[in-house]
Amino acid sequence: MSDETASSPSPAPAKKKQNLGWMEWMRGWSSVFGEILFQRITASHLENPLPLPPVNDLTCVVTGSTSGIGRETARQLAEAGAHVVMAVRNTKAAQELILQWQNEWSGKGLPLNIEAMEIDLLSLDSVAKFAEALNARLGPLHVLINNAGMFAMGEAQKFSEEGYEQHMQVNHLAPALLSVLLLPSLIRGSPSRIINVNSVMHSVGFVDPDDMNVVSGRRKYSSLVGYSSSKLAQIMFSSILFKKLPLETGVSVVCLSPGVVLTNVARDLSRFLQALYAVIPYFIFSPQEGCRSSLFSATDPQIPEYWETLKNDDWPVCPFISQDCRPANPSEEAHNTETAQRVWEKTLELVGLPLDAVEKLIEGENIQCRYGAQHE
Numbered sequence: 001m002s003d004e005t006a007s008s009p010s011p012a013p014a015k016k017k018q019n020l021g022w023m024e025w026m027r028g029w030s031s032v033f034g035e036i037l038f039q040r041i042t043a044s045h046l047e048n049p050l051p052l053p054p055v056n057d058l059t060c061v062v063t064g065s066t067s068g069i070g071r072e073t074a075r076q077l078a079e080a081g082a083h084v085v086m087a088v089r090n091t092k093a094a095q096e097l098i099l100q101w102q103n104e105w106s107g108k109g110l111p112l113n114i115e116a117m118e119i120d121l122l123s124l125d126s127v128a129k130f131a132e133a134l135n136a137r138l139g140p141l142h143v144l145i146n147n148a149g150m151f152a153m154g155e156a157q158k159f160s161e162e163g164y165e166q167h168m169q170v171n172h173l174a175p176a177l178l179s180v181l182l183l184p185s186l187i188r189g190s191p192s193r194i195i196n197v198n199s200v201m202h203s204v205g206f207v208d209p210d211d212m213n214v215v216s217g218r219r220k221y222s223s224l225v226g227y228s229s230s231k232l233a234q235i236m237f238s239s240i241l242f243k244k245l246p247l248e249t250g251v252s253v254v255c256l257s258p259g260v261v262l263t264n265v266a267r268d269l270s271r272f273l274q275a276l277y278a279v280i281p282y283f284i285f286s287p288q289e290g291c292r293s294s295l296f297s298a299t300d301p302q303i304p305e306y307w308e309t310l311k312n313d314d315w316p317v318c319p320f321i322s323q324d325c326r327p328a329n330p331s332e333e334a335h336n337t338e339t340a341q342r343v344w345e346k347t348l349e350l351v352g353l354p355l356d357a358v359e360k361l362i363e364g365e366n367i368q369c370r371y372g373a374q375h376e
Helices: 021-043 068-079 091-105 124-136 168-183 183-188 200-204 223-244 265-268 271-279 291-298 304-314 337-350 356-360
Strands: 061-062 084-089 114-118 143-146 194-197 253-255
Touching: 021 194, 021 271, 061 068, 068 084, 068 291, 084 091, 084 183, 091 114, 114 124, 124 168, 124 183, 124 223, 124 356, 143 168, 143 291, 168 183, 168 194, 168 337, 183 271, 183 356, 194 223, 223 253, 223 271, 223 304, 223 337, 223 356, 253 291, 253 304, 265 356
Parallel strands: 061 084, 061 143, 084 114, 143 194, 194 253
Antiparallel strands: none
């Protein structure tokens, strides 16, 4: 080798990606507006409400189940015979709903098997305590539906009590912590499923693992940035979990889009956008229509088969179900496996879990979490 060759400079490191490219951005918004305009057409084959297979032997946890999609999901699962745990911040409101549903169901069959447990996704301590309480029952959990979410459109940047941006915590960090901590119960309930209610808005999201709270100044914060980034982070984290869970565990991980739905998220919109929601009801799903992809993902017998096919094909992202209850492909950025791995590692760091938490829980070992009763 010549001295000239030996002394040649090494190539400069690739420039760090700061945001979506303009073509990715355009494709993302095309997906968003396509779903708004055509969701009723693409989902026209679905019945409303969606018929469910027998679920009498299932125990299901549904977060955010006192309003919107979560409320409809919990009610329909309970009426179909499942044992439903409403994981909610306001247990009083949940108990009132349970009483109302029991009265409406009276005479139609056995009393609904439904209960409420407290959880506040803006507190990771509350999330960990919920998981500890449920795991302590030593019973099986068959379906975890991470339904609760927030989109505080137009509001200034706010942070949780742990110091994390509120959209990132409620939509991603808290569900991620809950999913990992509940693995012992999910493994006992195998075959079981983790269902993440996501959004087509992930298509315009971008995640910087070194700045998940959007505080560095490299990107200007807006509620849209906070929301879309958190939804993309959820898919990336779920995709790594998808890879780490062996087929033998029988635990599937699915993300889904409910469509564009008239829910309590709309209360956070500007008055103009609320008025727009009111005048274009044809394009907007009701909560009953919006929960169909959640119910399908939670109960359809083909989901584990689809999960197994993707795992055997070494597919880079977790299963994603669209609002028409058909398999779909998440955004191009969601396929960025390098970023997904960094999001996985950063997420576990932020929620106070060791990097080998999933592996240890699969082996039946205990893990230490920074949050929960064990650290009081």
